[in-house]
Amino acid sequence: MTNPTDFASLCAPLTLAGRQLRNRVAHASMTTLMASGGRVSDTLITYHANRARGGAAMTITEPIGMAHHQARLPRTQAWNDADLDGFRRWADAVETQNCRLIGQIQDAGRGRHYPGRNPEAIGASTLPDDLSWTVPHALTVQEIRALISEIAEASHRLMRCGFSGVELSCGHGHLFHQFLSPSSNRRQDEYGGDRDRRLRIVAELVAAIRALCGPGFIIGLKLPGEDGVPGGIGPAEAAPIAQALTAPRNVDYVCFAQGAHARALEMHVPDRYGPRLAYMDIIRGLHQAVNGVPLMALGRITDPAEADGILARGEAELIGLGRALVADPAWLDKARGGRTHAIRYCLSCNTCWGTIVAAHLPIACVNNPRVGRPDEVDYWPAPAPTRRRVVVVGAGIAGMEAAWVAAARGHDVTVFGRSVEVGGQARWRALLPGGETITSIYDYQLVAAQRAGARLELGVSASVADVLALRPDAVILATGATMIPPDWLAGDADGLVRDLRAALPSLVVRRSRQDGTAVIFDMDHTEATYAAAEFLRARFARVVLITPRDTIAVDVQMVTRQGILRRLAEQRIEIVTLSEPVWSAAIEGGVLEYTNVYTSEVGRVSDVAFLAYATPRAPNDALVAELRHRGVAVRLVGDCLAPLEMLAATATGHAAGEAV
Numbered sequence: 001m002t003n004p005t006d007f008a009s010l011c012a013p014l015t016l017a018g019r020q021l022r023n024r025v026a027h028a029s030m031t032t033l034m035a036s037g038g039r040v041s042d043t044l045i046t047y048h049a050n051r052a053r054g055g056a057a058m059t060i061t062e063p064i065g066m067a068h069h070q071a072r073l074p075r076t077q078a079w080n081d082a083d084l085d086g087f088r089r090w091a092d093a094v095e096t097q098n099c100r101l102i103g104q105i106q107d108a109g110r111g112r113h114y115p116g117r118n119p120e121a122i123g124a125s126t127l128p129d130d131l132s133w134t135v136p137h138a139l140t141v142q143e144i145r146a147l148i149s150e151i152a153e154a155s156h157r158l159m160r161c162g163f164s165g166v167e168l169s170c171g172h173g174h175l176f177h178q179f180l181s182p183s184s185n186r187r188q189d190e191y192g193g194d195r196d197r198r199l200r201i202v203a204e205l206v207a208a209i210r211a212l213c214g215p216g217f218i219i220g221l222k223l224p225g226e227d228g229v230p231g232g233i234g235p236a237e238a239a240p241i242a243q244a245l246t247a248p249r250n251v252d253y254v255c256f257a258q259g260a261h262a263r264a265l266e267m268h269v270p271d272r273y274g275p276r277l278a279y280m281d282i283i284r285g286l287h288q289a290v291n292g293v294p295l296m297a298l299g300r301i302t303d304p305a306e307a308d309g310i311l312a313r314g315e316a317e318l319i320g321l322g323r324a325l326v327a328d329p330a331w332l333d334k335a336r337g338g339r340t341h342a343i344r345y346c347l348s349c350n351t352c353w354g355t356i357v358a359a360h361l362p363i364a365c366v367n368n369p370r371v372g373r374p375d376e377v378d379y380w381p382a383p384a385p386t387r388r389r390v391v392v393v394g395a396g397i398a399g400m401e402a403a404w405v406a407a408a409r410g411h412d413v414t415v416f417g418r419s420v421e422v423g424g425q426a427r428w429r430a431l432l433p434g435g436e437t438i439t440s441i442y443d444y445q446l447v448a449a450q451r452a453g454a455r456l457e458l459g460v461s462a463s464v465a466d467v468l469a470l471r472p473d474a475v476i477l478a479t480g481a482t483m484i485p486p487d488w489l490a491g492d493a494d495g496l497v498r499d500l501r502a503a504l505p506s507l508v509v510r511r512s513r514q515d516g517t518a519v520i521f522d523m524d525h526t527e528a529t530y531a532a533a534e535f536l537r538a539r540f541a542r543v544v545l546i547t548p549r550d551t552i553a554v555d556v557q558m559v560t561r562q563g564i565l566r567r568l569a570e571q572r573i574e575i576v577t578l579s580e581p582v583w584s585a586a587i588e589g590g591v592l593e594y595t596n597v598y599t600s601e602v603g604r605v606s607d608v609a610f611l612a613y614a615t616p617r618a619p620n621d622a623l624v625a626e627l628r629h630r631g632v633a634v635r636l637v638g639d640c641l642a643p644l645e646m647l648a649a650t651a652t653g654h655a656a657g658e659a660v
């Protein structure tokens with residue numbers, strides 16, 4: 001009998017196109033922005049080599065430039081011979097670790113995430129992109145044929161460099177999806193009209209790659225399962241498409257992606273507000289449609305036991321992990337080594353998506369401050385040259401990250417935390433909608449800190465004297481930040497108006513519903529404020545957000561923002577834009593007045609039972625001056641250094657732990 005913790009199904013080998021996969025875990029394609037000047041960089045190679053070293057049997061690259069019109073994109077370029085050495089080194093680094101390297105073929109077509117139109121967009125028909133309203137150049141038949149042969153030749157080039165295969169991305173509303181979907185393909189030639197003609201470009205491309213690369217080269221298809229677009233591809237249309245494309249038996253695996261380049265873009269990276277294993281119903285339903293071609297399950301699979309169960313029940317033959325392997329490349333090795341507790345789990349927060357798409361920076365992760373570093377896999381720091389006494393003040397996620405890393409380096413570490421539990425503000429965020437996964441950050445940190453021997457002094461608001469009493473060689477200050485009261489808050493004698501973060505804890509313990517209106521003055525525009533609004537909506541009859549900007553959630557990247565806007569609308573949370581409250585006596589009677597920032601026109605919200613502000617935060621750095629005056633070396637981390645998002649908290653904490 002097998003032991004369920006053996007993860008026997010996950011660890012079972014599989015053969016694709018005659019090539020061995022040592023287990024069932026594949027890293028799904030993730031754009032990393034780690035290419036450098038259009039070339040394969042050492043960091044990009046290390047990123048994939050790390051996923052191989054951590055146990056994955058196959059890793060799919062981000063989209064590679066496979067045709068000359070993609071030359072200006074920030075990706076590696078395989079349509080000519082300029083970077084053969086880079087592709088060879090990449091393949092070598094991954095394949096020598098018994099992991100198959102698969103290059104992704106993708107073109108965004110008319111899709112664009114940024115403001116403005118894409119002047120170089122190509123597409124099936126001259127119809128606007130749902131997000132940017134870009135109207136593409138509709139490819140002529142000649143151009144389609146040239147594109148197919150250029151991509152097939154680039155695939156062959158990758159094969160010659162040592163790649164095991166390619167994956168053709170036909171989902172997410174990109175070019176090939178645009179051809180497949182009746183909503184974006186209105187052609188009346190051989191590449192549009194009925195279904196057979198809509199899928200011809202994909203079928204011909206697969207056949208062309210197969211003809212050039214032979215039977216021993218893996219070809220994968222990422223197909224739309226449910227694109228969320230009216231008149232687009234739902235499971236009922238996805239099934240015959242998958243059936244037709246797999247019928248010739250010239251593809252080696254299939255996976256289904258959801259969402260499209262539209263209001264449904266959020267679906268492609270299902271987040272923590274929705275269920276885990278987000279798309280298993282769709283995947284199960286489409287399993288019969290793939291003619292026995294191995295099916296890769298994909299979509300918010302984060303837990304090894306859940307992944308193993310999918311395989312054990314025969315619901316899929318492979319497990320695709322995108323974000324889970326960004327968070328922890330050693331996910332599989334830790335699981336099969338009996339160390340699931342040591343996995344840094346994916347939060348499904350989509351911070352990674354924000355780093356590449358909104359910040360245009362290389363991929364980064366809240367729960368993995370070492371993405372792409374050479375020692376990333378199962379990281380445990382090397383000992384420091386000398387053991388030092390380190391005091392960390394603040395047991396939030398910045399302080400705890402610094403503490404475990406410093407302690408693991410052999411330092412004598414004491415952590416003071418004001419609360420009796422670790423996690424700081426993240427612990428409160430964890431109690432709000434979409435917060436459950438956040439516990440994974442401080443759960444890991446606590447286990448690691450204890451393993452490394454850090455001392456935790458919790459429930460202590462440390463004073464300068466408390467810190468100095470430990471005669472520290474270095475102090476790491478992680479005391480967070482506090483929201484700055486807004487200018488309109490002239491007087492608040494009765495504590496009617498509160499800092500949102502301070503106001504929530506008492507509501508969390510009180511379960512009953514309340515009459516009246518909850519109002520948040522929103523000068524924050526980050527995700528937690530809207531989680532609080534949803535939380536308040538479950539407690540109060542009405543919730544109103546008032547913001548001085550012309551819209552909300554400006555500082556949240558697009559996919560998370562789509563979810564926020566959708567849920568606020570579904571929950572009838574009201575939004576008043578371009579407005580600021582005014583302080584007036586009426587507030588005592590539950591009436592809040594506000595004015596338009598341009599016209600000074602007055603509006604009113606009545607029956608106000610809860611009023612709080614979410615505003616920029618100022619660092620709680622009161623201890624710094626005194627400690628420095630006493631000659632103590634002090635480093636600031638997290639909000640105490642600069643009030644930003646969680647990504648900065650763990651990153652700065654981690655860096656301080658390494659540097660101290």
Ligand SMILES: Cc1cc2nc3c(=O)[nH]c(=O)nc-3n(C[C@H](O)[C@H](O)[C@H](O)COP(=O)(O)O)c2cc1C
Nearest residue numbers: 028029030031063169299300301321322323352353
């Ligand atoms: C930061 C980020 C970048 C991604 N880049 C790509 C990409 O370049 N090509 C692609 O096909 N899918 C891309 N995806 C989608 C993933 O491959 C995967 O389909 C999706 O994240 C769901 O899987 P997961 O829940 O395991 O992360 C990306 C997702 C994220 C979060």
